[in-house]
Amino acid sequence: MDRLDNTIRPYAWGSTTAIPELLGVEPTGEPQAEMWMGAHPGAPSRTARGALNVVIDADPERELGARSVEKFGPRLPFLLKILAAGAPLSLQVHPDRAQAREGYEAEEQRRVHIDAPHRNYKDANHKPELICALTPFDGLCGFRNPLQAAELLSRLDVDSLKPYVDVLHAHPEEAALREVLTAVLSADRDEMATTVAEAAAACARLAEDADASDLAPDYAAYASIARHYPGDPGVIAAMLLNYVQLQPGEALFLGAGVPHAYLGGLGVEIMANSDNVLRCGLTPKHVDVPELLRIVRFEATDPGVLRPEAAPDGEEVYATPIDEFRLSRYVLPEGATPHDLTAPTPQILLCTAGSVRTGEFTLAPGQSVFVPAGEKSEVSGSGTVFRATVVA
Known part of the structure; x- marks a missing residue:
């Protein structure tokens, strides 16, 4: 397995203190919004063997396993993050897979540059996501x-x-x-x-x-x-949505077409490996109203706060209806028997509390490892570790 050295993204809405407090380091005074763990080419995790995307590209079946490659292709199909919101994120919605493919192909045919500020689709994939609160966490999710x-x-x-x-x-x-x-x-x-x-x-x-x-x-x-975004139409649009307060350990699943926004707090986020976002407001970025209205599901929904389902071996699983990612956690008491996590699929293990041991590595809060498919893996110690993998 590989210890991961991860990039922290300094988006303006990020908290200046939450990620430093988790990592036990001094704040820099600058916003630290997201720490990315995975093989996304925008900020791949680094390992002793090289950037994780390069490592996977060199031998996808060895790193990801035959089942994952057959089902999702030769790439890690999820991106894991620590997200620290110090201010509201943009009000947004994500397309389903068919909408993403259609939108991406249309913009490619019109030769819209991939980095153009008015481009909606960066890839042809959908972007379901799950946020699990590490601290009290506020958000908006679905229409009232x-x-x-x-x-x-x-x-x-x-x-x-x-x-x-x-x-x-x-x-x-x-x-x-x-x-x-x-x-x-x-x-x-x-x-x-x-x-x-x-x-x-x-x-x-x-x-x-x-x-x-x-x-x-x-x-x-x-x-x-409204204090963060004075005069923005998204403030009124936000009032159409459910306001949700998550307690630590609770989560939200955000499927295609569901308008949402994160408002504040620290959490573990996992998503399909996509960057497709249609914005509704609370942002200076481009808002394509006609395309947005094509994607949004206009139906009232219960936010559906998720609580983990405990398995006999102590794994607590956050059940979702998609296969590109599977998120679970282990809360390990002092002296607990080691848990065998060996699996035929790729895994990222992330410590968020205490001190946990996996393979040759001892992980402190905010530290993580990549476990190739089939690699012998177990976890022990005293603390909390999140396990990200796929259903294949």
């Missing part, structure tokens, strides 16, 4: 029921929002959500900036109002979003 969204907007008592409230009351679910989101993202920017300012002030007021206690945390979250 239209009547619930109407009630939340109505309490703001902002005149320019009242037509949206009427639509949410009057139309069937899909039509209501589509019409309101389209109107918000297509509105005159100056007029929408005024609406956002008025709505933000109302959210701040209602967050402290005892009579609004059932929605006070939601209003506080939207007020915070």
Whole structure:
């Protein structure tokens, strides 16, 4: 197996302290948003044998196993991250595999440069993802029921929002959500900036109002979003979505077409190896409204907070409906019997607490290893270790 030396991405929304605290190092004062573990060519993990993507390319079947190569091709099909949100990320949605293939091929035919700021599709793959909280973690996930969204907007008592409230009351679910989101993202920017300012002030007021206690945390979250993105139409779009607070160990699965945003906290994130994002707002980056509306699933959803399912051997699995990744964890008490993790698929093991031993390596929080398919592997010690692999 290989110890991984991983790149930390300094995106502006990143926390300045969360990843340094996990790693036990001094903060630099700069945002540290994501630590990538895997073979993504944008920031592959480094090993004593070279960059992990180069190692895998040299002998895919040896590193990934025959079953994984046959099912997913000669590449690691997932990317594992530690994500540290110090400010809200963009409101976004991901395509399914067919939509991604169609969108990618269309942009290739139009010869849109892969790095063009208005390009939507970086590859032809879908991007389902799972976020597991290491600290209390806030986010938005999926549409509210239209009547619930109407009630939340109505309490703001902002005149320019009242037509949206009427639509949410009057139309069937899909039509209501589509019409309101389209109107918000297509509105005159100056007029929408005024609406956002008025709505933000109302959210701040209602967050402290005892009579609004059932929605006070939601209003506080939207007020915070508005402080980070004043005047952004995405602030109103965000109010159509479920506000979710995860406790450590809880997770969210985000499938195709589900609008979402991470607002704050530290977590372990795993996703299919893709970079396809359609943005709805809360960003200075390109928002392609027509393409976004083609991808979004306009249906109310329960956020579906996941809690791990314990297996007899102590493995706690976060069940998801896709095969490109499988995330689980072991919480090891002092003196626990070693767990055999040998598998015919590739694995990344990540320590997030305590001290764990695997092979010749002792891992502290934030440290990780890559385990080639079939490589003898067991884990012991006292702490928490996340296991990322595939279903093949």
